Amino acid sequence: AFVISFTSDFIPRLVYQYMYSPDGSMHGFVNHTLSYFNVSHFQNGTAPLEPFHLGFHVDICRYKDYREPPWSATPYEISKEFWAVLAARLAFVIVFQNVVMLMSDVVDWIIPDIPKDISLQIHKEKILMMDLFMKEEQVKTRTEDSCKETSPSSLTRSRSVSHTACKNY
Numbered sequence: 001a002f003v004i005s006f007t008s009d010f011i012p013r014l015v016y017q018y019m020y021s022p023d024g025s026m027h028g029f030v031n032h033t034l035s036y037f038n039v040s041h042f043q044n045g046t047a048p049l050e051p052f053h054l055g056f057h058v059d060i061c062r063y064k065d066y067r068e069p070p071w072s073a074t075p076y077e078i079s080k081e082f083w084a085v086l087a088a089r090l091a092f093v094i095v096f097q098n099v100v101m102l103m104s105d106v107v108d109w110i111i112p113d114i115p116k117d118i119s120l121q122i123h124k125e126k127i128l129m130m131d132l133f134m135k136e137e138q139v140k141t142r143t144e145d146s147c148k149e150t151s152p153s154s155l156t157r158s159r160s161v162s163h164t165a166c167k168n169y
Helices: 002-007 010-020 029-033 080-110 116-149 152-157 163-168
Strands: 034-038 060-064
Touching: 002 010, 002 080, 010 029, 010 080, 029 034
Parallel strands: none
Antiparallel strands: 034 060
């Protein structure tokens, strides 16, 4: 989202088209993105060495930025267009991030983590395990019932019933 919004002209174009264009077209976009600089405002030693190599005198240069022109009350300060583009870029980052996260959740919800055939096999194994546990519980219950049916006096008389079988359960 940051790469799209801060390295491309996608957001500045949208801002120009919907906020500053008189007819909603992109006509005049490049002129809108260029700031003015008065060449007489160069600091000493920073001006071009041969300013007349073009064959004519240059008073104003244009460069890509959102700055106030030299004739405004606050020359070369950041303009309101800069702040509008920055706000749109940050809003784009937030919206894009949330849309991507929502799409990720939708795809995660649509595509199961476990394939259907493996899920069915796991379900069958659970049923088999439950059947096994139920059979073990039935055997355990029968053993306890048979121990309760035989009284302690009959256990001492009869050597055919094992004392350990009843004590374990």
